[in-house]
Amino acid sequence: MSIYKRGNVYWFDFMFNGVRFQGSTKQANRRAAGEIEAAKKTQLAKGEVGIEHREPTPSFVAFAERFRQEMKSKHQAKPNTVNYYENGLNRLLLYPALHKANLAHVDEQMIAAYIVWRRAQKNANYKKSNGAAPLKVATVNRELEVLRRMLRLALEWKLLGVIPKIRRQPGEEGRDRVVSHNEERAYLAVARQPLRDIATIIIDAGMRPEEVFRMRSENVHLEPAGDARFGYIYNPFGKTKYARRNIPLSQRLKAILEMRQQPEGWVFAAKTKTGHIDSVKSQHRDALRHSKVKPFVLYSLRHTMLTRLGEAGAEAFAIQKIAGHSSVLISQRYVHPSPEAIENAMGRLEAYNASKAVAERVQ
Numbered sequence: 001m002s003i004y005k006r007g008n009v010y011w012f013d014f015m016f017n018g019v020r021f022q023g024s025t026k027q028a029n030r031r032a033a034g035e036i037e038a039a040k041k042t043q044l045a046k047g048e049v050g051i052e053h054r055e056p057t058p059s060f061v062a063f064a065e066r067f068r069q070e071m072k073s074k075h076q077a078k079p080n081t082v083n084y085y086e087n088g089l090n091r092l093l094l095y096p097a098l099h100k101a102n103l104a105h106v107d108e109q110m111i112a113a114y115i116v117w118r119r120a121q122k123n124a125n126y127k128k129s130n131g132a133a134p135l136k137v138a139t140v141n142r143e144l145e146v147l148r149r150m151l152r153l154a155l156e157w158k159l160l161g162v163i164p165k166i167r168r169q170p171g172e173e174g175r176d177r178v179v180s181h182n183e184e185r186a187y188l189a190v191a192r193q194p195l196r197d198i199a200t201i202i203i204d205a206g207m208r209p210e211e212v213f214r215m216r217s218e219n220v221h222l223e224p225a226g227d228a229r230f231g232y233i234y235n236p237f238g239k240t241k242y243a244r245r246n247i248p249l250s251q252r253l254k255a256i257l258e259m260r261q262q263p264e265g266w267v268f269a270a271k272t273k274t275g276h277i278d279s280v281k282s283q284h285r286d287a288l289r290h291s292k293v294k295p296f297v298l299y300s301l302r303h304t305m306l307t308r309l310g311e312a313g314a315e316a317f318a319i320q321k322i323a324g325h326s327s328v329l330i331s332q333r334y335v336h337p338s339p340e341a342i343e344n345a346m347g348r349l350e351a352y353n354a355s356k357a358v359a360e361r362v363q
Contacts, residue, residue, distance in 0.1 A: 003033050006108065011162075012037040016044050022104070022161040057104040057159055064089055067150045080210075080278050088146025091118075103154055108164045111147070115140060115169065137171045144168065177300045178307050179203070183293045190290040194268050195283040197256050199301055204250045206305040206323050209298045211235050211243075213277050215267040220257050222249075230254040235324070243324040310334035 002014040003025065010033030013022045021040065025033040058066075068089055075081040093099055095114050098106065118140050144166050151163040179187070184203060188196055201212050219234040230249040238244050249257070260267050266276035280298070288295055302323075309319050319331040 003030070003037055005030075006164075009033075012040065014041070016041065024162070057102055060098050060101045060103050060106060061093065063103050063154060063159070064093060064150070067153060070153065077274065079273055084142070085146055085149075088143045089150075091143050092147055103151075104160060106147075106151065106164065111144070111164060111166060115144075118143065137169050141168045176303055177294075177296045179293075179296060179300060179304045183291075184304075186291040187287055187293050191287040192283050194277060195280045195287060197260065198268065198277070198280060199284075199287075199298065200256060201253060202298065202301040203305050204253045205233060205247045206302050206309070207233075207235065207247060208302060208324075211237060213268060216265065217260075217262050217267055218264050220261060220267065222254060222258060222261065233257075238324060240324075240326045242320070242326050245321060245324050247322060306331075306334045 003010045003012050005011075006024075008028055010025045010027055010030060011023060012025055012033070014037070015021075021044070025036040027033040027036060068086065071085040072082055075085075092114075095117055097110055097113060101110065119135060121135050145168075148166045151160065151166075154160045155163050188199060191199055198209070198212050201207060201215075202209060214237055215233065215235075219236060220231075221234065222231040224231050228248060230251055231254060232249055233247045233253075234245075235247060236244055257267070268277040269275060270277045272278050284298055287293075306319055306323055309322065314322075314335070316328050316331045316335045319325070319334050320328045323331060325331045
């Protein structure tokens with residue numbers, strides 16, 4: 001019987017007329033799962049279920065090369081993104097089990113084994129007195145992100161009927177760190193340009209670093225619209241429609257962008273392949289060293305801004321609009337209502353109910 005257990009439920013996996021069928025029976029009982037699989041085969045034999053023809057499932061190595069070419073083509077204007085996928089793929093292919101596997105055989109168990117194998121390795125780029133430093137969780141998570149994107153593409157291309165769940169490993173430092181106001185002042189005081197302006201935009205507008213790098217003067221609107229005070233930035237880039245958004249300016253940002261404003265072109269132009277700044281890593285490293293601020297990654301400034309929004313009482317939907325999150329569930333983690341805010345909300349509800357009751361009596 002071609003059923004196997006994944007997690008707490010059984011899955012079926014069989015071939016019919018040269019086509020592979022794979023999926024969850026949603027059953028924890030093996031016998032019940034076998035009956036569902038048998039029913040599925042009967043339906044196929046009777047022609048009650050349309051057969052979706054798929055290409056033969058390729059090896060992991062073969063599809064990795066297709067994925068590599070797809071990423072090069074899709075992100076040809078973003079060399080850093082191409083390098084991100086290149087580096088992740090190269091690391092994944094070093095794992096013997098993945099290198100030998102058929103793409104359809106990559107499951108949660110194999111991924112868990114990869115994580116154990118990878119975490120046991122050392123980071124040879126950073127030496128300590130007692131040898132190479134342990135590999136960072138962030139490094140493993142980047143490789144898992146590449147694997148997730150690769151398997152999703154195989155699903156989109158109908159090479160796989162189901163893909164395993166891949167979860168980020170906990171313990172990643174820096175990205176979710178909240179920078180205090182004192183740390184912000186110390187950091188910006190020693191940051192060189194263009195890092196100082198880039199970091200200020202991130203921490204005041206909550207933009208992603210790559211969104212700031214790719215800002216164009218045509219998308220900076222210094223004149224306020226409607227009841228706004230200081231204008232806005234339009235961000236036309238992003239993987240989802242939510243990333244494409246208008247971001248209100250603060251007074252500090254308006255002053256910075258007035259200094260950098262020109263009729264058209266990149267706000268942070270540079271002599272790179274893209275024509276704009278792609279990285280400020282060396283400047284960021286220097287600013288951390290001179291300011292003696294506890295290390296953080298540049299993305300932490302976005303997380304800091306969104307955390308401050310939540311602490312200031314912004315609603316989850318407002319945070320979603322500003323941050324460009326694809327789901328309000330992501331934004332909700334920044335909302336921490338105080339007892340006073342909850343009490344005020346109940347007071348507003350009571351006043352609303354009372355006004356409605358009066359209005360209905362008048363009618």
